[in-house]
Amino acid sequence: xxxxxxxxxxxxxxxxxxxxxxxxxxxxxxxxxxxxxxxxxxxxxxxxxxxxxxxxxxxxxxxxxxxxxxxxxxxxxxxxxxxxxxxxxxxxxxxxxxxxxxxxxxxxxxxxxxxxxxxxxxxxxxxxxxxxxxxxxxxxxxxxxxxxxxxxxxxxxxxxxxxxxxxxxxxxxxxxxxxxxxxxxxxxxxxxxxxxxxxxxxxxxxxxxxxxxxxxxxxxxxxxxxxxxxxxxxxxxxxxxxxxxxxxxxxxxxxxxxxxxxxxxxxxxxxxxxxxxxxxxxxxxxxxxxxxxxxxxxxxxxxxxxxxxxxxxxxxxxxxxxxxxxxxxxxxxxxxxxxxxxxxxxxxxxxxxxxxxxxxxxxxxxxxxxxxxxxxxxxxxxxxxxxxxxxxxxxxxxxxxxxxxxxxxxxxxxxxxxxxxxxxxxxxxxxxxxxxxxxxxxxxxxxxxxxxxxxxxxxxxxxxxxxxxxxxxxxxxxxxxxxxxxxxxxxxxxxxxxxxxxxxxxxxxxxxxxxxxxxxxxxxxxxxxxxxxxxxxxxxx
Amino acid sequence: xxxxxxxxxxxxxxxxxxxxxxxxxxxxxxxxxxxxxxxxxxxxxxxxxxxxxxxxxxxxxxxxxxxxxxxxxxxxxxxxxxxxxxxxxxxxxxxxxxxxxxxxxxxxxxxxxxxxxxxxxxxxxxxxxxxxxxxxxxxxxxxxxxxxxxxxxxxxxxxxxxxxxxxxxxxxxxxxxxxxxxxxxxxxxxxxxxxxxxxxxxxxxxxxxxxxxxxxxxxxxxxxxxxxxxxxxxxxxxxxxxxxxxxxxxxxxxxxxxxxxxxxxxxxxxxxxxxxxxxxxxxxxxxxxxxxxxxxxxx
Numbered sequence: 001x002x003x004x005x006x007x008x009x010x011x012x013x014x015x016x017x018x019x020x021x022x023x024x025x026x027x028x029x030x031x032x033x034x035x036x037x038x039x040x041x042x043x044x045x046x047x048x049x050x051x052x053x054x055x056x057x058x059x060x061x062x063x064x065x066x067x068x069x070x071x072x073x074x075x076x077x078x079x080x081x082x083x084x085x086x087x088x089x090x091x092x093x094x095x096x097x098x099x100x101x102x103x104x105x106x107x108x109x110x111x112x113x114x115x116x117x118x119x120x121x122x123x124x125x126x127x128x129x130x131x132x133x134x135x136x137x138x139x140x141x142x143x144x145x146x147x148x149x150x151x152x153x154x155x156x157x158x159x160x161x162x163x164x165x166x167x168x169x170x171x172x173x174x175x176x177x178x179x180x181x182x183x184x185x186x187x188x189x190x191x192x193x194x195x196x197x198x199x200x201x202x203x204x205x206x207x208x209x210x211x212x213x214x215x216x217x218x219x220x221x222x223x224x225x226x227x228x229x230x231x232x233x234x235x236x237x238x239x240x241x242x243x244x245x246x247x248x249x250x251x252x253x254x255x256x257x258x259x260x261x262x263x264x265x266x267x268x269x270x271x272x273x274x275x276x277x278x279x280x281x282x283x284x285x286x287x288x289x290x291x292x293x294x295x296x297x298x299x300x301x302x303x304x305x306x307x308x309x310x311x312x313x314x315x316x317x318x319x320x321x322x323x324x325x326x327x328x329x330x331x332x333x334x335x336x337x338x339x340x341x342x343x344x345x346x347x348x349x350x351x352x353x354x355x356x357x358x359x360x361x362x363x364x365x366x367x368x369x370x371x372x373x374x375x376x377x378x379x380x381x382x383x384x385x386x387x388x389x390x391x392x393x394x395x396x397x398x399x400x401x402x403x404x405x406x407x408x409x410x411x412x413x414x415x416x417x418x419x420x421x422x423x424x425x426x427x428x429x430x431x432x433x434x435x436x437x438x439x440x441x442x443x444x445x446x447x448x449x450x451x452x453x454x455x456x457x458x459x460x461x462x463x464x465x466x467x468x469x470x471x472x473x474x475x476x477x478x479x480x481x482x483x484x485x486x487x488x489x490x491x492x493x494x495x496x497x498x499x500x501x502x503x504x505x506x507x508x509x510x511x512x513x514x515x516x517x518x519x520x521x522x523x524x525x526x527x528x529x530x531x532x533x534x535x536x537x538x539x540x541x
Numbered sequence: 542x543x544x545x546x547x548x549x550x551x552x553x554x555x556x557x558x559x560x561x562x563x564x565x566x567x568x569x570x571x572x573x574x575x576x577x578x579x580x581x582x583x584x585x586x587x588x589x590x591x592x593x594x595x596x597x598x599x600x601x602x603x604x605x606x607x608x609x610x611x612x613x614x615x616x617x618x619x620x621x622x623x624x625x626x627x628x629x630x631x632x633x634x635x636x637x638x639x640x641x642x643x644x645x646x647x648x649x650x651x652x653x654x655x656x657x658x659x660x661x662x663x664x665x666x667x668x669x670x671x672x673x674x675x676x677x678x679x680x681x682x683x684x685x686x687x688x689x690x691x692x693x694x695x696x697x698x699x700x701x702x703x704x705x706x707x708x709x710x711x712x713x714x715x716x717x718x719x720x721x722x723x724x725x726x727x728x729x730x731x732x733x734x735x736x737x738x739x740x741x742x743x744x745x746x747x748x749x750x751x752x753x754x755x756x757x758x759x760x761x762x763x764x765x766x767x768x769x770x771x772x773x774x775x776x777x778x779x780x781x782x783x784x785x786x787x788x789x790x791x792x793x794x795x796x797x798x799x800x801x802x803x804x805x806x807x808x809x810x811x812x813x814x815x816x817x818x819x820x821x822x823x824x825x826x827x828x829x830x831x832x833x834x835x836x837x838x839x840x
Contacts, residue, residue, distance in 0.1 A: 062815055063719045063720060063722070063815055063816050064719060064815075064816065067718075067719065135716070135718075136716050140676075140677055140715070140716065142675075142676050142677070142693060143676040143677070143716070143717065143718055148675065148676055148718065233693045233694025233695070234693070234694070238694065239676075239677055239692050239693050239694055239695065240677075240692060240695070273578070273586065274586040275586050275587075275588060275589060276588060276589075276590050278589065278590070278591050278592075279590075279591040279592070279595075279596050280590065280591065281591070282591065282596045304679060304687075304688050304689055304690045304714075304715075305690045305692065306689060306690060306692060306695060306697035309618060309622055309623070312618075313615060313618070316611065316614060317611055320607045320610065320611055321607070323603065323607060324600060324603050324604055324607065327599060327600075327603045328596070328599060328600055330567060331595075331599040332591075332596075334567065334570045334571065334574065335589075335591075335592070335595065337570075337571075337574040337575070337578065338570075338574055338578075339578065339586060339587055339589065340574070340578050340586045341578060341580070341581050341582075341583065341584075341585060341586040342574065342575055342578045342579045342580070342581075343579075343580065344575070344579060344580075352571060352575060355567070355571055356567075356568060356571060359563075359564055359567045359568075360564065363560040363563060363564055364560075366556070366560065366607070366610075367553070367556050367557070367560065370552065370556055370610060370611075370614045371614055371618055372548065372549050372552055372614055372617040372618055372621060372687065373549060373552060373553050373556060373614075375549070375621075375686070375687035375688060375689075376546075376549050376553075376683070376686060376687060376688070378688070378714075379679055379681070379688065379714035379715055379716075380681075380714065444683070445681070445683030445684075445710070445712075447681065447712050447713070447714045447721075447722075448714075448716070449716040449721060450721055450722035451721075451722050452722050452723075453722060454725070454794065457710065537588060539588070539590070540590070
């Protein structure tokens with residue numbers, strides 16, 4: 001079954017074709033659809049949380065339900081939305097960008113998708129099996145030890161994350177091998193598109209980081225089901241060992257879901273500025289630097305744990321360092337726009353929105369690397385604001401940019417500009433109202449992960465504003481859904497290259513044929529389509 | 542120094558100004574470039590591939606700024622970290638803090654024990670020895686600055702300070718289960734003489750009114766979890782009740798310590814704090830009144 005059939009005949013999902021497909025384009029689409037389905041679920045969970053927190057002493061949710069929902073919201077958005085969306089985009093786009101026919105291991109590719117889906121199903125089965133996990137996505141021991149978590153929620157957590165994590169590891173190996181071995185003639189790594197570069201680094205991070213999570217999960221399983229004591233201080237275990245293991249996965253994970261977003265922005269900003277990516281080598285190298293550093297910053301989640309001043313100073317320094325390559329990327333995007341010919345099509349609108357909001361998340365991130373400031377703000381709503389600026393203002397804005405950018409390639413039709421602008425402004429205003437007041441709440445002393453709060457603390461109006469913002473984001477999402485629906489039925493035909501773009505995926509029909517290219521492309525620079533369209537102004541070799 | 546919060550505020554202002562300048566710069570560039578170069582004539586964009594000196598500049602300058610922030614943060618850490626005196630010559634006051642699901646216990650040298658309420662003298666460094674009876678908690682009093690996790694199997698030490706008398710609201714900041722939200726504390730900072738008087742009174746054995754109330758509290762129904770020093774030799778699982786009548790809040794801050802609220806709490810704890818470890822105890826209305834009267838007499 002080809003991608004063409006999948007898109008033109010959605011009914012095909014009901015047939016066995018979708019179960020059998022090993023085409024990277026089909027699997028990419030399935031990943032993104034999986035991410036969108038869970039985005040709707042995780043978004044509804046967020047709305048329920050925000051309703052409960054809209055006013056002090058609200059009784060819409062009881063504490064048990066609240067804890068299950070905030071835990072599942074976090075798990076869903078990280079493991080079942082951000083990861084599948086980004087792996088989905090990578091799956092669809094990377095083989096096309098590098099001029100390959102498919103990924104290196106098509107059947108493993110299908111396996112990794114089905115494992116991710118199965119992991120998600122396991123996690124959500126917990127709701128009907130007596131209660132979802134309720135100790136946060138971070139699941140700090142010893143709260144997760146059998147003495148304190150008596151239901152089966154944590155066991156579903158262990159199996160769900162281990163299974164979907166296995167899917168991610170397999171997917172990452174597949175993508176890394178594809179990028180390293182299947183580039184078309186002439187495409188040395190120094191000419192690979194920046195999205196491909198970032199997917200390669202992300203894949204290596206997944207391969208390095210996810211086994212840490214799997215190990216921690218297995219240790220927790222031993223504690224819970226076999227009477228182990230890894231994380232139980234009463235039995236000689238260590239309460240903070242879990243945090244070290246979890247965050248040594250969890251912080252690379254932040255870059256795993258941010259680097260591909262950087263890659264998307266690094267594709268879109270040059271195309272819509274009519275210029276090559278400024279400082280290509282520096283943007284790629286800064287990605288590598290972020291990748292290395294990301295394994296050495298985990299304890300900045302643990303400054304208040306009591307590690308000691310020397311350990312805290314070390315991790316403070318490494319965490320601050322990571323701001324440097326991140327800044328290099330932002331400055332290079334701005335320099336790419338400088339003296340460009342800027343076209344404000346929807347992908348570029350979202351990319352500009354991304355830069356503005358992500359900078360806020362990046363700068364508050366630096367403040368959290370400063371130990372004394374972190375000792376005040378950690379575990380407060382300030383951190384909730386920060387992480388949503390990074391993951392929503394960053395990753396999701398970039399995913400939206402990528403969606404508007406590659407949707408015409410996938411479906412052959414453009415998304416509408418008017419509804420796109422409605423989506424953009426609801427999203428930007430919504431996220432500002434939802435997440436900016438959270439910083440203030442944290443500074444005013446509101447702790448995270450509380451199911452309710454007392455009145456008279458100065459927390460009332462920022463919480464109400466935040467709740468209103470969350471509903472604006474939801475309204476924006478509805479505009480996006482309407483846009484997709486309308487475009488699939490009667491959208492403007494895109495043609496092969498609607499954006500006058502630079503990379504190989506735009507040299508083949510939209511949607512591409514199942515073998516991707518009729519003849520294997522041959523490239524001589526980082527912008528093969530630019531070279532083809534501007535033989536008089538080709539990029540220097 | 543006014544309080545242990547002050548050095549953090551100063552550092553935050555420095556970092557905040559630097560961050561604001563960078564954000565403003567990026568935003569201005571973003572807007573100016575978008576407006577200035579929007580839809581300019583086709584083919585007019587020069588194909589610039591990069592600029593080595595610029596790359597070095599925007600790598601080097603942030604590195605320098607971060608180095609300055611890093612050094613300043615170490616200086617601040619010295620002002621609030623272990624052994625900090627906050628400019629006070631007084632020897633520190635030690636208090637043992639024990640985190641429980643979902644309330645804080647404070648133990649003073651000399652035997653005084655309180656729950657949910659930490660009294661401190663002004664102008665004296667307070668050294669808190671933090672430990673946990675169950676899971677990880679975290680004690681945070683925002684107006685006094687830093688927080689510290691309260692980790693089972695580990696003793697953390699945190700120093701706080703205030704030169705100003707007042708009542709400061711605090712809480713558990715680490716997710717610790719169902720009623721993490723209602724694990725709040727009050728910090729009462731008072732002049733040394735007032736504090737010493739308070740401490741002496743709290744250290745004395747209970748002198749609650751004898752009668753039906755004491756009889757019920759002394760029975761297994763209450764004493765299997767609560768102690769009233771000098772009157773009820775119970776098991777210390779829940780808050781020590783020796784001077785419960787002198788406290789401002791009960792049940793981790795979910796209710797004020799009034800006669801009506803106390804009565805309502807004992808009658809049905811789960812109504813106010815669902816998940817709390819205190820069960821609903823079947824008491825007749827008269828017995829409930831007697832228990833409340835007795836507890837109120839424990840000043």
